[in-house]
Amino acid sequence: MIRPGKMLKQVLDSIFRKPATTNYPFTKAVMPDKFRGKIIFHPEKCIGCKMCMRDCPAGAIQIRKIGDKKFECEIDLGKCIYCAQCVDSCLKKALETTKEFELAALERNKLKVTYHADTGEVSKE
Amino acid sequence: MHKVVIPIGPQHPALKEPESFSVTLSGEKIMKFSARLGYNHRGIEKACEERTYVQDVYLTERICGICSHSHSTCFTQAVEEIAKVDVPKRALYIRTLVGELERIHSHLLWLGVAGHEVGFDTLLMYTWRDREVVMDILAMLTGNRVNYGINMIGGVRRDVSAEQAKAILKAMDTLEERTKYYIQVATQETTLIQRLSGVGILSHKDALKLGAVGPTARASGVNRDVRRDDPYAAYSEVKFKVITDDHNDVYGRTLVRMGELLESYSIIRQIVKKMPEGPIITKVPRKIPAGEATSRYEAPRGEDMHYVKANGTEKPERVKVRAPTLANIQTVAKMLEDRQLADLPIVIAAIDPCFSCTDRLTGIRQTGKRKKNVLKWEELHTYSITFYKEHGIDFTDLNKKMAKALK
Numbered sequence A: 001m002i003r004p005g006k007m008l009k010q011v012l013d014s015i016f017r018k019p020a021t022t023n024y025p026f027t028k029a030v031m032p033d034k035f036r037g038k039i040i041f042h043p044e045k046c047i048g049c050k051m052c053m054r055d056c057p058a059g060a061i062q063i064r065k066i067g068d069k070k071f072e073c074e075i076d077l078g079k080c081i082y083c084a085q086c087v088d089s090c091l092k093k094a095l096e097t098t099k100e101f102e103l104a105a106l107e108r109n110k111l112k113v114t115y116h117a118d119t120g121e122v123s124k125e
Numbered sequence B: 001m002h003k004v005v006i007p008i009g010p011q012h013p014a015l016k017e018p019e020s021f022s023v024t025l026s027g028e029k030i031m032k033f034s035a036r037l038g039y040n041h042r043g044i045e046k047a048c049e050e051r052t053y054v055q056d057v058y059l060t061e062r063i064c065g066i067c068s069h070s071h072s073t074c075f076t077q078a079v080e081e082i083a084k085v086d087v088p089k090r091a092l093y094i095r096t097l098v099g100e101l102e103r104i105h106s107h108l109l110w111l112g113v114a115g116h117e118v119g120f121d122t123l124l125m126y127t128w129r130d131r132e133v134v135m136d137i138l139a140m141l142t143g144n145r146v147n148y149g150i151n152m153i154g155g156v157r158r159d160v161s162a163e164q165a166k167a168i169l170k171a172m173d174t175l176e177e178r179t180k181y182y183i184q185v186a187t188q189e190t191t192l193i194q195r196l197s198g199v200g201i202l203s204h205k206d207a208l209k210l211g212a213v214g215p216t217a218r219a220s221g222v223n224r225d226v227r228r229d230d231p232y233a234a235y236s237e238v239k240f241k242v243i244t245d246d247h248n249d250v251y252g253r254t255l256v257r258m259g260e261l262l263e264s265y266s267i268i269r270q271i272v273k274k275m276p277e278g279p280i281i282t283k284v285p286r287k288i289p290a291g292e293a294t295s296r297y298e299a300p301r302g303e304d305m306h307y308v309k310a311n312g313t314e315k316p317e318r319v320k321v322r323a324p325t326l327a328n329i330q331t332v333a334k335m336l337e338d339r340q341l342a343d344l345p346i347v348i349a350a351i352d353p354c355f356s357c358t359d360r361l362t363g364i365r366q367t368g369k370r371k372k373n374v375l376k377w378e379e380l381h382t383y384s385i386t387f388y389k390e391h392g393i394d395f396t397d398l399n400k401k402m403a404k405a406l407k
């Protein structure tokens, strides 16, 4: 039957339903298992082959040699496009994706994250 | 009557992307409509030439936020053709699967936007709520809601598990039920029918003449679909109908897109059922042998085309992208001829435009001199430096840094 108000029933039904939206940021958003979020670096596994640097489309990752078989990694979260190609390129599994996605910062240099070979993560000042 | 020329954009509250339209009006009637592209140029083709094939897959994926998988598949297909790689069957199936899921989310998105443009916001709210079902499936399969990052040269990056397949089938049932409901709404809700019928008419002849693609062309009775005419990925192994319509107007375009949704559900069911076991990726050497290839892909908005020329190195020599909106934008001027100004938003929205994807090349001509000639790359470079210097901005430092970084 052709008539106006075809969706009216649906609209009225919805009054008695839970809202379809979630109350973010008060309810945390759950990311799927394969989510490509912030990349973390495990210095003990890295052999310094720099394949990750070579394949990164955004030039966001830097591997630096700081000693004998010791490497540190700097990731610019502002440049990173979270494609996780570096994770795929690394044959030693020294890079890993996480589910962390709330990465905004008010200062640009806070977005540069350095993973030191001995201490783990330290943000640049 | 007195004629008035109204500029709309490049910055305008009604536009989602910067684009410049100029409308010549006589009273409420549109006499002439012209669109000027070029406000979204991102230099992606050039950037592709400066990156390796591995990196370019992610770059082409970012040509469009909605049909990102379309562009990356189209690009990988071209490269795979040049390198003569046999992509594993399972990978092709997964590409098709993600491609169809993308079509579903894009068409549902369009339906909402179309509803919004004609003031039927209820439709927007409900279609977008239901679109979340397919977004969740995409996130589950690929990791992220947009820019799925599933393609690689030689295959795909992520496999589909049995549980995921089950979840997909379940989601298809929900979506099918909802789509049938929207078809009911579209064919029975008189306000919607009245508002969309006879608006933005594009005759069959004009559609062919102006080279329209995708649902825009199919709603004018052009029976064309790359998926059937030049099958890629796994489309040769699934059965589906190409939906056409002869309403020739926005209403027809709505019906075509909804019909395509139903076809997509059936394609996905077949894909999930038929998906062969096996590897999902083959190793492809980093250096692609010299050669060239053109690849076509039926994106949600129409035929997408990529041209890739390889020169035996790790980087392509030339990448050319023709997004569907570029083919369709010409039709808008025809559709708006002698129409009311109030029809403008919905007519533009009905081709499902994506201007960022469309902006490929900006031809800059030397102005101020009599002689008109196209600038070369170096000339353009010097021109831009002097232009900014005259305006008090000095890029010399940055240029030096860039030159150093590129070395």
Ligand code: SF4
Pocket: A045, A046, A047, A048, A049, A050, A051, A052, A053, A063, A089, A090, A091, A092, A093, A094, A095
């Ligand atoms: S690819 Fe892996 S092992 Fe090689 S430099 Fe990068 S993080 Fe280290």
Ligand code: SF4
Pocket: A039, A055, A056, A057, A058, A059, A060, A061, A075, A079, A080, A081, A082, A083, A084, A085, A086, A087
């Ligand atoms: S996720 Fe992608 S953009 Fe980010 S560092 Fe890794 S390769 Fe580079």
